[in-house]
Amino acid sequence: MNELENVKQRAYKFIEAKGLSVAEFERRCGLSNGYVKGMRKNFGDEKLVDVLRAFPELNRDWLLYGEGDMIRSSGDNVINSIGDNNRNTVNRHDTTDKFIGLLQKKDEQIDRLLSIIETISNK
Numbered sequence: 001m002n003e004l005e006n007v008k009q010r011a012y013k014f015i016e017a018k019g020l021s022v023a024e025f026e027r028r029c030g031l032s033n034g035y036v037k038g039m040r041k042n043f044g045d046e047k048l049v050d051v052l053r054a055f056p057e058l059n060r061d062w063l064l065y066g067e068g069d070m071i072r073s074s075g076d077n078v079i080n081s082i083g084d085n086n087r088n089t090v091n092r093h094d095t096t097d098k099f100i101g102l103l104q105k106k107d108e109q110i111d112r113l114l115s116i117i118e119t120i121s122n123k
Contacts, residue, residue: 008039010063014055014070029054049100 015025015036026035029050042064043051052060061067 006066007042007064008036010066010070011036011039011043014058014063017070018055049103053100053103 011025012022015022018025020028022036023033025031026033029047031047031050035047042048048060048064051063052058057071059068059070059072062070
């Protein structure tokens, strides 16, 4: 069994544990219909961020590497576990951290634009 099969199997395991259909999981994550079934590689950075945003309780390391528990403990940070000094683990989180930061900036810009549009509309 290769790593790809493990990621896909763990995704199905999480979906089942949540009591969701695959279609509902895909919808909540903004994935296309059939994405999980047709997944040939890992989720990919952007899709992974979408999954983790939709299900913040999902342990990223468990999903990708089979490390730890399926569900994060309430004290865990989304990017790094408390007390995690393993440089390889930190490096694995760098890409996700960057995408989350970019998505947060995008959301802030959208909010500012909506505020400007509202101000202009009320004049």
